[in-house]
Amino acid sequence: MTGATIAPAGPDHRATFRAATFADVLRSEWTKLRSVRSTFWALTVTVVLGVGLGAVISAAAAHGYARSSVSGKLSWDPTAVSLDGIGIATLAIAVLGVLCVSSEYSSGMIRTSLIAVPKRGRVLAAKSLVFAGVTFVVGEVTSFAAFFVGQALISGHAPHAALGDPGVARAVAGAGLALTALAVLSVAAGALLRQPAAAIAAMIAVLFVLPAIAQALPDSWRNPVTEFWPTLAVGDLTSVHHSAHTLQAWPGFGVMCLFVAIVYAIAWTLLDRRDA
């Protein structure tokens, strides 16, 4: 039937095959990610929103520059303006990252996956790594494209930036990097909360709702939030102009990475302990 003779499972049988490796699990997760349509659509939305919205914002901001106040002109950051569209595109990455794991829970696929790879940490690590890798590539392409399109639209109406200007290359590359950190966070959130709706809601809360609430708070409360809230702190990496009550570029990114590491560690521990 299967054309094989079978020795009873045991040391002898085990000598006939090699142990599964982390590289095997990476390959498997890559196949999983590329073989569902939602991946293609979410990444397309990321690029289109990141570049398209960035272009619209850049054009509008450039036209408004002449009429803006002195302080507005002082804080004019053409690099950050051209990367603004990516702020909305993060939502597509967050949703896709959450779904990477939580759709396995909602469909029951997670049981099949964990029977295939019972060393559960490997599954989470491979998923995060594969999705982070894909997001990094797409994120860098998006941010560089958004930057060049944005500067082309700004030039002639307002001061524009060049990649060689101080801090600009860091900010543009940083936008892709920030997106990558967010990718890992959303995979971890999906593993932690397991239900797609709950995990997506949590990501929206972390990304948009809590920062918006902070805006309504008095300064003494708002300033530490805008300084240290991870998804806001990571924004410091993507701007050239340094505004008050924010961290420097790399410390800001560090805060985000620390937050991701904590959420990831909790997700890892629970994945290992909970019944699947």
Next chain:
Amino acid sequence: MIEAHGLVKRYGSAMAVNDLSFSVRPGMVTGFLGPNGAGKTTTMRMILGLDAPTQGSVTVGGRSYRDLPAPMREVGALLDAKALQGGRRARDHLLCLAQSNGIPRSRVDEVLRTAGLEDVARRRAKGFSLGMSQRLGIASALLGDPAVLIFDEPVNGLDPDGIHWVRTLMRALAAEGRTVLVSSHLMSEMALTADHLLVIGKGRLIADTSVDEFVRSSSRQLVHVRSSQAAELAAFCREAGATVTSAGTGPDVIEITGMDSAEVGRLAAAHGIALSELIPVRASLEEAFMELTRDSVEYQAAGAPR
């Protein structure tokens, strides 16, 4: 070889599996039988490392499942045919599973052929019927050419053709020397497929026996008799060592166990008792199973006839 030692699984105060010890041997099909809610699936989930036992341990080939170096090469499992992502093509589903255990790509096409799924290999699994999903699940269990196979209710939802295919496959896998554990809540199904039976009810092991032995020991035979002299006949039968019970349908009907119908007939003739009915009744395997698990059925319709 699967070996369980004192397995216990508690969910809060509910005891799903209670001190279960057994071994499943190679070269035969072992039926894992019990009413719904008896703990079959929970036990299988513990074997496969999905659930951690509250107490006790279970090993496959001498190791706990989570310690297997390449699990799919040693154990093939089908727990739930619908446990897959519908947006993925059948072939990609099998491919990602194969890759996770370093199983070559060529093996994917082999199991697709074995399961008769070549024509739908490029279709997305959400369009699959339950029968096709079962075939896909069985195909994934066969990917690693494993020595141990575990199937949870594999014939559920299959058409007669599919049921026949699964039965033949199980028999063939066992004949190749593999360990095959198949759960079912249908005794009749197990009677056709299994060599050995593990019967559980309310999380406890009720019987660990060969199918032949089970049939022999539990097929209760009784003789149904109707006669106007039933009381007299009953006395003679008791004298001869048989057990007589009233069938409850009237004073002229009795049921005799411990004698076969020929003996009852001879006894009646010898004493000049006229019989209007003499019927040998053989309890079916299904009844024997129900008898055995009667006290351990988790969910029973109120007032169900017993």
